[in-house]
Amino acid sequence: MGFSTSTPTTSLPNMWASAFPPRRPSALLRYVVPAVFLLACLYYLSGTSRDLTVAVPKRSHPIDILVDAAETKFQKLLAKESHSLEEAAAAYRKRRGRHPPPGFKEWYQFAVAHEAVMVEDFWDQIYHDLEPFWALPGPLIRREAQAFEMTINIRGGKASAGSDWFWTQIWLKLIRTIEHLLPDMDIALNAMDEPRLVVPRETIDEYMATARETRVLKDPSSVVSEFEKLPPKDKVVSPETVRKLEWEDTRPFWKIVRRGCANDSLARQAGIMTDFDHPPTMDLDFAAPHMYHGYVANYTLSTDFCHQPDLQGLNGIFVYPLSVKSTDVLIPLFGGSKLAVNNEILLPAPMYWNEEERFTGGPDHGVPWRQKKDGVVWRGVATGGRNTETNWRAFQRHRFVAMNNGTKLARAEQWAEAPNNFVMPGGEYALRAQEKGALGDWVSTWANVSFTDLFCYPKPEDGRPCNYTGPYFAATPGLKMRDQFAYKYLPDIDGNSFSGRYLGFLRSTSLPIKATLWREWHDSRLVPWKHFVPMDNRYADWYAIMQYFLGYGDEVPGHDAVAERIATAGKEWAERALRPDDMQIYVHRLLLEYARVSDPRRESMGWVEDLL
Ligand SMILES: *[C@@H]1O[C@H](CO)[C@@H](O)[C@H](O)[C@H]1NC(C)=O
Ligand SMILES: *[C@@H]1O[C@H](CO)[C@@H](O)[C@H](O)[C@H]1NC(C)=O
Numbered sequence: 001m002g003f004s005t006s007t008p009t010t011s012l013p014n015m016w017a018s019a020f021p022p023r024r025p026s027a028l029l030r031y032v033v034p035a036v037f038l039l040a041c042l043y044y045l046s047g048t049s050r051d052l053t054v055a056v057p058k059r060s061h062p063i064d065i066l067v068d069a070a071e072t073k074f075q076k077l078l079a080k081e082s083h084s085l086e087e088a089a090a091a092y093r094k095r096r097g098r099h100p101p102p103g104f105k106e107w108y109q110f111a112v113a114h115e116a117v118m119v120e121d122f123w124d125q126i127y128h129d130l131e132p133f134w135a136l137p138g139p140l141i142r143r144e145a146q147a148f149e150m151t152i153n154i155r156g157g158k159a160s161a162g163s164d165w166f167w168t169q170i171w172l173k174l175i176r177t178i179e180h181l182l183p184d185m186d187i188a189l190n191a192m193d194e195p196r197l198v199v200p201r202e203t204i205d206e207y208m209a210t211a212r213e214t215r216v217l218k219d220p221s222s223v224v225s226e227f228e229k230l231p232p233k234d235k236v237v238s239p240e241t242v243r244k245l246e247w248e249d250t251r252p253f254w255k256i257v258r259r260g261c262a263n264d265s266l267a268r269q270a271g272i273m274t275d276f277d278h279p280p281t282m283d284l285d286f287a288a289p290h291m292y293h294g295y296v297a298n299y300t301l302s303t304d305f306c307h308q309p310d311l312q313g314l315n316g317i318f319v320y321p322l323s324v325k326s327t328d329v330l331i332p333l334f335g336g337s338k339l340a341v342n343n344e345i346l347l348p349a350p351m352y353w354n355e356e357e358r359f360t361g362g363p364d365h366g367v368p369w370r371q372k373k374d375g376v377v378w379r380g381v382a383t384g385g386r387n388t389e390t391n392w393r394a395f396q397r398h399r400f401v402a403m404n405n406g407t408k409l410a411r412a413e414q415w416a417e418a419p420n421n422f423v424m425p426g427g428e429y430a431l432r433a434q435e436k437g438a439l440g441d442w443v444s445t446w447a448n449v450s451f452t453d454l455f456c457y458p459k460p461e462d463g464r465p466c467n468y469t470g471p472y473f474a475a476t477p478g479l480k481m482r483d484q485f486a487y488k489y490l491p492d493i494d495g496n497s498f499s500g501r502y503l504g505f506l507r508s509t510s511l512p513i514k515a516t517l518w519r520e521w522h523d524s525r526l527v528p529w530k531h532f533v534p535m536d537n538r539y540a541d542w543y544a545i546m547q548y549f550l551g552y553g554d555e556v557p558g559h560d561a562v563a564e565r566i567a568t569a570g571k572e573w574a575e576r577a578l579r580p581d582d583m584q585i586y587v588h589r590l591l592l593e594y595a596r597v598s599d600p601r602r603e604s605m606g607w608v609e610d611l612l
């Protein structure tokens, strides 16, 4: 199998154990919950009945606790809202340790005119992405951007692009809506699905240390508040003034991406899997750091694979991406999504700005909750990378579709067909249906999940079925997004990179349930369990999430109202904080920062009118 770790991998049955005990329980869990429980017991004992065999108050379900914690977290975020330019600038200085960039006032006025929710944290991704560039000389950043194969160029408040590649054109459209507010710059674009920059973690750590030195609040009287003008974009950059890029084309991609992890991380220590021609090996032990009693509690951490070496065999990106062209050099490259370790600078993905109906569902956001089917729908192509006869069992979409095939599950329960590319749940989630030997029957009552195309390779001749996944999966007709909104639950599963339908799902009246490895521009403005339901990338929690929401007959109560509340909160928040206006405001802020970090005078540049 070619998979070994220096820490012994626990075997299947007991691997569940450590995913469940809370690792670092929050104060709420350590004190408040036991206290409430104790008070309830005392109250109960003080009553007239002293019969201790009567059930004590039932403990909350872990999801109830996560939902409550999410509400608190969201309220705390909203409470940070700034209500004036001065407050916004103060919040900026406090969080970023620098003066705001020149142009901050116009940015603020634009944001306020567009009714933005002004919470500084909502722009965190920009600073995560740009911080290491403070360690590179500004002029080098400029030259490397200008020399890149695909760019958008801004001069004198006008944006243009040399390429008519459709993604570039969509990003150009977005930037043109704010071009008059932007200084001169060149923006290099990654037009591939897959991210391309994986700078070794050791290098990034050095860059971050250098960048930290530049985080100072200069005396306002010495601050420069103008951006530099640039020469026309057609000036040719001489090759010896930029770093040479070697584009690696390495599969499995895991070999490349893990260099972005810390040298003592499990991803760096574990052996590299090269054989995927077998049912997947998953280890819930590795999920423990981001789980609380079996459910995702730290979503950001769940999308980071550095502590999860088993994911190298559980997601197509690590196995065989459609295209790979990676470098270990930090160049200023912009893209729509990336893995936790990639170094691209994120822009909103083009399909979000373009409002393509196949991604967003169009203007129709679905019928009211009570008119929806109590079930799950998913349709998609068997992407995730290039699946082949010998690697498809490592692909996430294949795993998810198989796990929602009641027939397959029933056959596994009857020992008639061993699971080929997934693992039957252990007992720890106490799935009532499974305990009765009826997991397959139960799943059949609510799941409508299938591929629309098996994306077979090599492509079979004229309409012949796929000879390797064909026996396990049936391709069915597609289903428009608005028809999917007839179901209450919408799982969102990664494709070649992030899933472009997420925004459409959030805006819908249905509930998105999301597992992903991808980071996007909006991550810091969405709160898991408040605006959507997070799921682990192994999907081992999937049935338990569904049992929590749907219940099981008369035996396990469902939580339909909780689902409706999250679906509604996600929709309302998407309409308030993920609008096209919010994308403009994000890109406007991002490009001011990018222009400053590329300027040779960057350390003395800023907006300080409020301090003079
Ligand atoms: C990890 O990197 C640090 C700092 O570069 C170094 O001191 C340490 O020895 C390295 N550890 C391993 C296991 O390579
Ligand atoms: C989630 O994990 C990250 C990375 O370990 C950590 O920095 C962060 O504090 C965690 N968040 C919470 C809410 O525990």
Ligand SMILES: *[C@@H]1O[C@H](CO)[C@@H](O)[C@H](O)[C@H]1NC(C)=O
Pocket: 447, 448, 479
């Ligand atoms: C799944 O959805 C399709 C399209 O709406 C429908 O034709 C089919 O009957 C559904 N299957 C189940 C099992 O509900």
Ligand SMILES: *[C@@H]1O[C@H](CO)[C@@H](O)[C@H](O)[C@H]1NC(C)=O
Pocket: 389, 458, 467, 468
């Ligand atoms: C599927 O077809 C390809 C050629 O198109 C062949 O190489 C391969 O062996 C076949 N696999 C199976 C399982 O029949």
Ligand SMILES: *[C@@H]1O[C@H](CO)[C@@H](O)[C@H](O)[C@H]1NC(C)=O
Pocket: 401, 405, 407, 408, 449, 450, 451, 471, 472, 473, 474, 475
């Ligand atoms: C469900 O699984 C069975 C057995 O493996 C398979 O024949 C069928 O095509 C699958 N259905 C779908 C929708 O993939």
